[in-house]
Amino acid sequence: MTVLLPPEAESLWAASAPAAPDLPALAGDLKVDTVVVGAGFCGLHAALALAGAGQSVAVLDAGSLGLGGSGRNGGVVSAKFRRSYRDIAASHGLDTARTMHEIAQASVVHLIATLQRFGLEAGFERTGALKCAHTEAAFAHAREEADWLRATLGERDLRVLDRQETEAETGSRDFCGAVLAGQGGVIQPLRYLRALAAAVAREGVAVHPRTPVLDLSERGAEVQLRVPGGTVTAGRVLLATNAYSSLTPATGRVRRMLVPFRSAMIATEPLPADLDAILCPKGRSYTETRRMMRWFRKVDGRLLFGGRGALGAVDAPAAFTRLEAAMRRIFPALEGIAIDKRWSGHVALTFDALPQAGKLSDRVFYAAGFNGTGVAMSGLVGHRMGQLIAGADPELSLILRARPPEVPFFGLRAVGVRGVTAWFEMLDALGR
Structure with a gap:
């Protein structure tokens, strides 16, 4: 065979x-x-x-x-599921949502404990994760979700950022606001x-x-x-x-x-010092709230930008063209900056x-x-x-x-x- x-x-x-x-x-x-x-x-x-x-x-x-x-x-370390805890609570009850929340939090603790137990050098940094809202309606929903998590599940490591704070965090004017979760981080996978x-x-x-x-x-x-x-x-x-x-x-x-779903990623060439200082200066992981969600982060002075929707053959040129266009729309300052790496892989989605x-x-x-x-x-x-x-x-x-x-x-x-x-x-x- x-x-x-x-x-x-x-x-x-x-x-x-x-x-x-x-x-x-x-x-x-x-x-x-x-x-x-x-x-x-x-x-x-x-x-x-x-x-x-x-x-x-x-x-x-x-x-x-x-x-x-x-x-x-993408090397994004997150304490979450694709499905929201509010939705889990509505479908399965609050006690189950609490247990699932505890499992998600424990996943990051387990990763860190493994790195420490074996002395693994893997580029892990607990930088936090920023969820960036692309519309005012999405920002309002993100604020409501953060309020629910604090009030119902006791999350304390959440902070709502306004438009100006989000621009300072990302270097982009494309977002109306954001929610910062401190539990997450980044790693070289x-x-x-x-x-x-x-x-x-x-x-x-x-x-x-x-x-x-x-x-x-x-x-x-x-x-x-x-x-x-x-x-x-x-x-x-x-x-x-x-x-x-x-x-x-x-x-x-x-x-x-x-359901296998392709996820594509691109990485820029090393950024000039002025752009490196402005774009994602705190080295967090960043996601946006569009349905065809994009995410980005900085790696060794480069911007790494990824997203789903890469249909067809692995590494299909059209997928990377769409991804690059989305990146330059969010970050117009990257005009003229070359893309150095392009790759893709499968994500496994489930029905629930x-x-x-x-x-x-x-x-x-x-x-x-x-x-x-x-x-x-x-x-x-x-x-x-x-x-x-x-x-x-x-x-x-x-x-x-x-x-x-x-x-x-x-x-x-x-x-x-x-x-x-x-x-x-x-x-x-x-x-x-």
Whole structure:
């Protein structure tokens, strides 16, 4: 079987990260207590939890370390879900919203604790996250949401900024105001992933990149996974392949739970000193409130600008053209500044805009669907799924599903994504 891997991302991260640890592809047969399929943030944190519980563990990945979403995302560390806590409270009750809020906050704490535990150098800075409103109506909604979070969930690390303060924070006059959340931050994701993989290997976990799982079958008390170099036998399996679950049939059931959505990123050349001093001077992560949301941040004196809606082939020129036009509209001062890097990757969306994890059978588990907020969240969910597989009862609230969900009308998902994208882009153009 030929496995069609995505091309390596010619990203800002790849240009600045240390070399990946020298970890071999699997050659021969292997037997362990638990196999984790997918060496991203989720899978590696799950492996750490399992090894910490005394299990023998192997992590298998189809590509090189960081080829998937964990190595090519924007490096935004956030304590949130794509779905708002007010919406969760309305649908599932206030107690559940509080628990989900605690999980989100814990995800950032867990990431920081991991960096400290292993002494990982990953460029993490707890700079805060700024949500920038593109209309007065959006600003009013953001203020109301901040008031609700303070009054109902006890958030104290929120500050509302007016138009002038937002301009000083961003260097753009495009926003009516903003809400600053102090919990978030930024990280170099590929550097983090490679350092984490090396730490996992030092803990005695067998980490094997370039080892695609071609087939998975349950045979009595064991699960057998066929790889190009042999067979891996285990008592349990965790599928942590997220938006890249279509690479082989072995993760086909996870694939049917998700809608992959391309996210594109561009990075400017190093900015002149005068622009570097004005644009995003505090180094936070920044998002805007348009339906086709864009985000931006500064990295080593460059502006990194990203967004969703990159339909079609990976690294399609039209996606980057639209993204560059949006960047220059928000930041007119960048006229004449060249784009140095362009890359894209998949985000895994779910039908209810929340991550999902659980069991496909008594021996096969899964975790996926981080909806673009997974740098911290996927690590915590992986850690807690590792604990669950090892016999503990960690808190996962709405993330833990009683049965595997599937995307309705799965075969039409690409048509649906294109239709929703076109509709949202029209509404944004009208200022609605």
